[in-house]
Amino acid sequence: MSDDILSPEARQAIEKLGQADIVIGIPSYNNGRTIGHVVRAAQAGLNKYFPEFRGVIINSDGGSKDDTRRQVLEAQLDPAQLLLVETPLHPVHRLSFPYHGIPGKGSAFRMIFRMARDLGAKACAVVDSDLRSITPEWIDLLVRPVVHRGYDFVAPYYHRHKYDGTITNSIVYPLTRALYGQRIRQPIGGDFGLSGAVLETYLARKDWETDVARYGIDIWMTTIAVARGFKVCQSFLGAKLHDAKDPGADLSAMLQQVVGSVFALMIEFRDVWMRVHGSRDVELFGFRYDVGLDPIPVNLDRMVQAFVRGEADLREVWSMALSDATLRELGAIARAARSAPAAAFRISDELWVSVIYEFASAYAELPTARTHLVRSLTPLYLGRVASFVNETRDMNAAEVEERIEQLCLAFERLKPFLVERWGGPRVDEFRPRPAPAAGKPQEVSS
Amino acid sequence: MIETFRQVLEQSVARLSAQATMYLPSLFVAIVVFGVAWIAALLVRWLLLHAFKGERVDAFLRRTGIGTMLDHSGRLRASPLMAHAIYYAILLIGLLNAISVFDTDITRDIVDGVVHLLPKLLAAGAIILGGIWLAQYLGRGALVWASNEGFPWARRFCAFVRVVVVFVSIVVAADVLNFARTVFFSAFLIFSIGAVVAACLVLALNHREVYRWFASSRGRDAETGSERSLWHHL
Structure with a gap:
């Protein structure tokens, strides 16, 4: 691999440090407001839980205009507040460098992984720079399974508000679980623990300059770890609270990067997921407890309007992927939504699973239309979120989790149709529909 | 006699x-x-x-x-x-x-003409076919973008993009065939100017709707306090 992903300053720092046992990576872009807290939490975590190890905190910055890098280098920790039982044998070094290449989280991770490998790190953890809820225990929970239990990949497990993580809940978690058979609840959580072996695998790959360079990185890391047979576990981290500031991308671009990465990896790991049936639990570490969560506002009317507008405008694009039967069902739902209140809007699990599977299959089959296909999913996704909001309005967290479980089971149940039709031409009907009862109008999923 | x-x-x-x-x-x-x-x-x-x-x-x-x-x-x-x-x-x-x-002279001319014109005809055909494919591709991209942005006339915008790209490919094909160059070039100029004038007229006549769309799309970015943050999707 060429050395140009590391700046001369970064290479000098590696030479100066020589070796490190644990690397904590923090990607950033204009996170001066929150990154100081994240760095202090990481430093405290290394001092408190890994006093015998050499720890380094590396900030990989995307050219922040604010004082992000200064905050990293100046973050101070008062050791007296930590009440340490063991005095750390080694100081925790803090480094901050700008990364090169396509601007995005993936490129930032690439630099961190490269530095971790060159430092000979046994374990690496990456955490977001805008976290408000990170504590030193997060470092322990992400690193310990790698250092002491031989795991290669530690995924996060959080408590989240029922309307938080909707791409995760409606697409990425159920789809990844059905495909690869492992129930990793937060596959795009953003905070991970990694072994040196898995880092080597990531760095050896040639697809860093794709959507992986941006928001596709999280699902890319999780999928490769699972599909390549690395030892995977989860750690309960409590609540995940972000800074309110939005990332600099629009929803369709974000969806394209995340879902496009899932679909692209489906092509690569076709032989792996086609053999998988059902799913199994993945070991979960950490002490589970309930936490209070920030409420998340949703604008139901806007989401339903986006779906109805999309159904009117994007039929031409959808018809490249969706079967006639699925298109008819979506059309019926859109017609009903024009006259019915938004609170009555529904997209059934079976229909949603068909939509995702049919898009995945078309993504493999139509290389020249991939970007358009995945971006045209946006109104369908917003419709599904609106339906989920309606269904779970009065549900508590456990009931919502049960509802998500039902969706996952629908993904697993309909997987044989995906296997059968994968990469083939568009069909009139993706899955068999129950015949309408005699003398009764056919029900649509609204 | x-x-x-x-x-x-x-x-x-x-x-x-x-x-x-x-x-x-x-x-x-x-x-x-x-x-x-x-x-x-x-x-x-x-x-x-x-x-x-x-x-x-x-x-x-x-x-x-x-x-x-x-x-x-x-x-x-x-x-x-x-x-x-x-x-x-x-x-x-x-x-x-x-x-x-x-x-004969006539048959020789016919055969020579066809033999010389055939490569040009094939090139012109390929240009038009490529133009139609490009029009489909760019039109689809424009459609998806416009619809996701809540643009009020997404399908018309897509059709406009397609017409422009196909028209350009016809002009290029005519140029390759050396056929009615001036006519096509003039038509292209008239079409381009007409398209700009039509766009201005559409904007002027529908300025309220355009402003509403623009304001709502700007508002969507600005009011993160009352809307879900993009982070909440991941």
Whole structure:
């Protein structure tokens, strides 16, 4: 691999440090407001839980205009507040460098992984720079399974508000679980623990300059770890609270990067997921407890309007992927939504699973239309979120989790149709529909 | 008078008989040549339809979207496409050979003209086909973008993009054929100016709707306090 992903300053720092046992990576872009807290939490975590190890905190910055890098280098920790039982044998070094290449989280991770490998790190953890809820225990929970239990990949497990993580809940978690058979609840959580072996695998790959360079990185890391047979576990981290500031991308671009990465990896790991049936639990570490969560506002009317507008405008694009039967069902739902209140809007699990599977299959089959296909999913996704909001309005967290479980089971149940039709031409009907009862109008999923 | 008439008639018959003697064998040979070419074309078409599966070409046509572009039902298959293309190519070669049998100035001009024009015609055809494909691609991109942005006339915008791209490809093809260059270039200029004027008129007549769309799309970015943050999707 060429050395140009590391700046001369970064290479000098590696030479100066020589070796490190644990690397904590923090990607950033204009996170001066929150990154100081994240760095202090990481430093405290290394001092408190890994006093015998050499720890380094590396900030990989995307050219922040604010004082992000200064905050990293100046973050101070008062050791007296930590009440340490063991005095750390080694100081925790803090480094901050700008990364090169396509601007995005993936490129930032690439630099961190490269530095971790060159430092000979046994374990690496990456955490977001805008976290408000990170504590030193997060470092322990992400690193310990790698250092002491031989795991290669530690995924996060959080408590989240029922309307938080909707791409995760409606697409990425159920789809990844059905495909690869492992129930990793937060596959795009953003905070991970990694072994040196898995880092080597990531760095050896040639697809860093794709959507992986941006928001596709999280699902890319999780999928490769699972599909390549690395030892995977989860750690309960409590609540995940972000800074309110939005990332600099629009929803369709974000969806394209995340879902496009899932679909692209489906092509690569076709032989792996086609053999998988059902799913199994993945070991979960950490002490589970309930936490209070920030409420998340949703604008139901806007989401339903986006779906109805999309159904009117994007039929031409959808018809490249969706079967006639699925298109008819979506059309019926859109017609009903024009006259019915938004609170009555529904997209059934079976229909949603068909939509995702049919898009995945078309993504493999139509290389020249991939970007358009995945971006045209946006109104369908917003419709599904609106339906989920309606269904779970009065549900508590456990009931919502049960509802998500039902969706996952629908993904697993309909997987044989995906296997059968994968990469083939568009069909009139993706899955068999129950015949309408005699003398009764056919029900649509609204 | 009658003698003169008889002489003229005899001369005409003699000329006709001389021409028939000269051209009838050529005509016969031309018919035979064309007939052989036709039989060969039929044979090759039959063979291609029955022996050539063309699965890879089918996959290529489907994956690139050319299949659906040429046949909206998406049922276009490589085997009949290739068979018909080769059938007409053999027929054309046979026809040119048949014409060249006469070996006259006119037939030589016709054969030379077709032989010289054919590469240009093929290039122009490829340009128009490529233009239609590009129009489909860019139009689809414009449609998805406009719809996701909540643009009020997404489909019209898509159609406009397609018309512009196809028109440009026709202008380029006409230029390759050296056919009505000035006419097409003038039409292109008039069309471009017309499109700008039409866009201005649309904006002026629908300024309230445009402003509402613009304000709502800006508002969507600004009011993160009352809307879900993008982070909440991940």
